[in-house]
Amino acid sequence: MHTDVERCVRAVQSKDERFDGWFFTAVLTTGIYCRPSCPVVPPKVENMVFHPSAASAQQAGFRACKRCRPDASPGSPLWNERADLVARAMRLIADGLVDREGVPGLASRLGYSVRQIERQLLAELGAGPLALAKAQRAQTARLLIETTTLPMGDLAHASGFASVRTFNETVREVFALTPSELRSRAKGPGTQTPGVISLRLPFRRPLCPDNLFGHLVATGVPGVEEWRDGAYRRTLRLPHGHGIASLRPGPEHVECKLALTDLRDLTTAINRCRWLLDLDADPVAVDDQLASDPVLAPLVLKDPGRRVPRTTDPEELALRAVLGQQVSTAAARTHAARLVVAHGEPVEDRDGGLTHLFPTTGALADLDPEALAMPRTRRATVTTLVAALPDLGLSIGGDWQRARAQLAALPGIGPWTVETIAMRALGDPDAFVATDLGVRFAAENLGLPTKPAELVRHAAQWSPWRAYAVQHLWATGDHAVNRMPV
Structure with a gap:
């Protein structure tokens, strides 16, 4: 976007916060760079130069504005x-x-x-x-x-x-x-819990927290995730150790508290929390596209800014998706909790009830399928996936289509599981679970096609945001995933 000078100038002159993180404005006369929404008086047009990243502005010799703190902008969507x-x-x-x-x-x-x-x-x-x-x-x-001190x-x-x-x-x-x-x-660290870093996670408004936190809590694995005192909390497996994240939604930002065993993991922990909550999304672009369909328009108008609840660990999500095949949310949580107790790594949580990290594929390598209280075919799917995960390369930097093909080639992995993993583990904004029961119920109630192939054809007009359309469709049902916990 930084090459569209006219559009960038309009964004700066209107102090449009929607474009924070999309580009950065460097001011030739002051030698500083700012976010588009910087509250100071906009410079003259001839003194503006636009950069696609903070790193680019820094390499060109510009310093970060002390007023708007461009380094703390939401990431580019x-x-x-x-x-x-x-x-x-x-x-x-x-x-x-x-x-x-x-x-x-x-x-x-x-x-x-x-x-x-x-x-x-x-x-x-x-x-x-x-x-x-x-x-x-x-x-x-x-x-x-x-x-911190x-x-x-x-x-x-x-x-x-x-x-x-x-x-x-x-x-x-x-x-x-x-x-x-x-x-x-700085104002100082204020009231700090020893060993805990408190910070704010910015996002582009609007943000609808209902399905985002509701989904994470309703599907949360006991011991790994919990809702406590108005915050979603979970354990994190990080490169240099482990951590516990506490995330509380607010109107201007998400309050984040991190307890880490190794501070070198701070940047990774912050970005995994942002990824989990889909905070770098552009809700205006998403909502504009979805609202162009008269069927979805009332849903978008009612709850703008829905995000896609993701994960902090793609391999964990893949396993949980298989455990959740053709069973209730409660049953899926139970299956996952048993794996956690038997194979997860214990952790201490002095502020709550978190007890374990979700088990790694290495810890599950010797999993006895007979210990899984599920049909024999699904036991085989679980053990097959555990064996295959190290070679699948599921990660936030993975190739979406390659991962889909690899998953679909595994026995017992069908379209619902593939698209669930693509949506929540890989972050594909266009993933679409056309065979999901909740989606099909919503389609029927809204007068949309219910057969998967026909629904996929209708949903083509929602691309590239079909994963967000799924959130709106799910929200038409009366399920805990759609509600903020109380």
Whole structure:
């Protein structure tokens, strides 16, 4: 979008927050860059230059605005809407892959050469993978500086910097302030629980929390997930340890509290929580498209801003999808809870009732199918999937269509399971569970075709947002997944 100068200028002059994260405005006369909704008086048009990423603006020598904090913008919705190389790379960079495995690790995961990755990211984003990861580290550093009392040396390590010197230089370069100055300007960490980091997760408005939190809680696995004191809480398996996330919806942001065994996992934990809640979506674009169908228009008008509830662990979601085949939500939770107790890794939760991490495929490798209280054919599907998961490569940076083909080739994995995994584990915004019972009931009540093939043909007009249409269709039913818990 940054190449459409006229459109960008209109967004800046109207301070349109919907475009925060889509592009960044660099001001030639001040040497700073801002988000489109920056509250200061917009600069003259001739002094504006537009960048596709914060990293691009930083590489061009611009510093982050101290007023609007462009580094804290919601992420670009493009990286969740698209399945091409750049989008997949951006999702993996956000998950911290470059910090953990370097650019060669990113290239290996995507199946391309380092040169191809760098060339495509530079062409579209004006910055390579290292610069994009550096910008993300700077954002994490600022967050820790302003919300914790950690010593700067510990903070530099937790932010992913190789040395305190590099940490200091990067913070000064990006924010035009030293780390100590940033901390002194901040309001301070306020009331903090020892060992817990509190922060705000921004999103593009509107946001309908009903189905989002209702679904996560109604389908939550006991011991792994819970609803407590108005917040959804769950355990997280992270690269350097584990964590517990607490997410509470609000009108302006989602309140997030993270308890981590290793602070190096902060960036990954934040982005997995954002991914779980689909916070980088563009609800206006989604709702406009769906509302063009007279059948869906009243549903969209009633509850704008619905999101797709996702997962923090694609392999976990895949297993849970199979456990939920042709059974009630309660039965699926029971099956998953038994696996957790028998094979999950115990954790301590001093603030609630979480007890385990969901078991890894390695922990389930020796699973006795006779221990599963389900039909023999589904037992075989579970064990087959467990054996296949290490080679499927299910991840937020995965290839949606390749994953679909691999899943569909497994015995016992049908269209409902494939599309459920595509929608919630892989994040495909156009996934469509045409055979789902709730979708078919909704279709019948709304006068839509009920036969899957005919419904798919009608739903073509909802593309590329059919996963969001599913949320609206489900919401026509009286089920706990559609309601915020009380």
